Amino acid sequence: MTDVLITGSGPTGLTLACDLALRGFAVRVIDRRTEPHHESRGKGLLPGSLDVFRRLGVLEALEATGNKKVVLRKYFDGEHINDTPTEAGLLLGQWQIEAALRDRLAGLGVRVEYGSELAGISQDESGVHTELADGTVIGARYVAGCDGGRSTTRKLLGIPFEGNGQEEPAxxxxxxxxxxxxxxxxxxxxxxxxxxxxxxxxxxxxxxxxxxxxxxxxxxxxxxxxxxxxxxxxxxxxxxxxxxxxxxxxxxxxRVNVRMATRMREGRVFLAGDAAHVQPIAGGLGMNTGIQDAAALGRTLAAALSGPGGEEVLDAYEAERLPVVADVLADTAERYERVVEAVRTPGQGTEVGMNRAQPPAGA
CATH class of the missing domain: 3.30.70.2450 (Alpha-Beta Plaits)
Incomplete structure (x- = not known):
């Protein structure tokens, strides 16, 4: 029986895997895909994510490829209007982020098990039993569902994914x-x-x-x-x-989707990243919020694996992240609407959505 089984090998799942492996816990990572993707997808790391990756020992590799400074060159009706320099984090493709995390994880003795599709979950007081589509059964003390917005883990647990979305692509x-x-x-x-x-x-x-x-x-x-x-x-x-x-x-x-899971834990199974929440792209918070989920879940699981693992320990993750996720969804929805309106004015671009309109409560 492994300590933690992680479903999904995107930035959230790989960050969590590196975190737990560095702490000395036994980790397995499965993914229904047959191989890594090579798509840019989420392309910006914010300072909080860079701090996480510094601790995990992958920041140097990412900085060797990514750009810290980006110039936004804006045009309107074909005419060049202005250039806006920005420096808010690190620009690079999601596939490159995942590759660096996989390399770090491999150095810790863990490799992603591709072609492994989750089909069933059952749990008791001793652990979680997961069944794959090919009939393989994997036992784990805990499971982390990091398998994206269409999360099989979330669906198998029966956790509602509440919110709204648009059918037509934006x-x-x-x-x-x-x-x-x-x-x-x-x-x-x-x-x-x-x-x-x-x-x-x-x-x-x-x-x-x-x-x-x-x-x-x-x-x-x-x-x-x-x-x-x-x-x-x-x-x-x-x-x-x-x-x-x-x-x-x-x-x-x-497509515009603003949805979140009604809970991020069901017994010994947890949700993180897009499996727990999806939000508009304005501000580039989606992938970064998932990375912060992984950091928080790593702390919770480490505490549970190192100690008695009582309910108060296991509840800490959801208590920390659910309010943050709710705030991020509201914030990114507002940012997205602001960008859609702003770009009708010559000289304005995506930088309009980089900062929130109002500070978070209590700030």
Whole structure:
């Protein structure tokens, strides 16, 4: 029986695994995917996450690749308006963050078990018994569900995921190359009709992360994202002749969702990261909140594994994180609305959502 079984090998699960392995506990990490992804996804680490990674011994590797300073180059209706330097953390792709954490974890003797799909959970006073899709049974003293917004762990526990979301995509996203486009700035093109396209150069690569308003068909319905659609959106918003987008290695769509689990613990099983909460992207708090979840859960599980593990010890994680998550959801929803409105004004861009409008209660 392992001490902790972690489902999901994103930034949350890998951070928790490194934390517990460094403390000397036996950890296993399973993931239904057959191999690591190579997508930029969440691309910014905030100071709190950098502090966690410094303690885990991965910050130096991340800083060797990422950019601390980013220039937001803003355009409106095709005209360059201004450049805004920012320095709020570290810019790099999520796949690069995960790779650094996997390398650290491997150095601690733990490797992600890919192709392992969770199918069942049962628990008693002695531990948790998890069954995989192939019939394998893994016993653990505790389980941490870090398996994303569609968390199988959360669904198996029957924990409600309350909130609201939009069916239509608010944004199309992807990773592309744009030969000939300068890589010295995060290009942000907005137009007077409220649409826009952003191309952010990803450090350590020759690709850009693309974010854009969805293309609409003749009847006003969203057009599924594709490289061809990306090019049409670029031509419409950027209006830069001669630039062709190529090599789309990731194509997806993003929908506004503001949801959180009604609880983050069921007996010996815990939820963290997107499995427990999803929120708008403004401010880049999603991945970072999950990393902070992992740090807090690491403290709770270490205390439980080192001592009697009474209810008051196990309750500490949810008591600490649930109010924080509720605040983050409200804050990011407000930031997102602020950005959507602000970019209609020439010279304003994503920096509008970097800070909260009001300080947190008690600050």
């Amino acid at each position: 944004m199309v996203i992807g990773d592309v190359r744009a030969p000939g486009l300068g890589r010295d700035a995060w290009h942000q093109w907005f137009t007077s009709d409220g649409g826009g396209m952003l191309l952010c150069p990803m450090p350590g690569t020759d690709s850009f992360q693309l974010q854009a308003s969805p293309e609409r068909g003749e009847r006003g319905e969203p057009v599924p994202p594709s490289l061809e659609s990306f090019q049409r959106l670029f031509d419409r918003h950027a209006r830069v002749p001669g630039i062709r987008l190529v090599d789309a290695t990731w194509i997806s769509a993003w």
